[in-house]
Amino acid sequence: MSRVEIEYCTQCRWLPRAAWLAQELLTTFETELTELALKPGTGGVFVVRVADEVVWDRREQGFPEPTAVKRLVRDRVAPGRSLGHSDRAGGG
Numbered sequence: 001m002s003r004v005e006i007e008y009c010t011q012c013r014w015l016p017r018a019a020w021l022a023q024e025l026l027t028t029f030e031t032e033l034t035e036l037a038l039k040p041g042t043g044g045v046f047v048v049r050v051a052d053e054v055v056w057d058r059r060e061q062g063f064p065e066p067t068a069v070k071r072l073v074r075d076r077v078a079p080g081r082s083l084g085h086s087d088r089a090g091g092g
Contacts, residue, residue, distance in 0.1 A: 001034040
């Protein structure tokens, strides 16, 4: 069981984007996650962490597609699990 954290910029008003991504992750990994935290930040931050490991940083990778983040989270919390259509979708 793992904890996911989404840190988002309050100045940029990215809470809706962070909350939507949180909903996607909680729906997909409802039995694998023990907690999903939304962490207010500043300075254009949008970072996704799994157990304190940064798996996505907007500054380096741009805004994530949900399927890309789901694959990264899956690789850490449920390796080997199929994500169905998300696994077959190209790129991300």
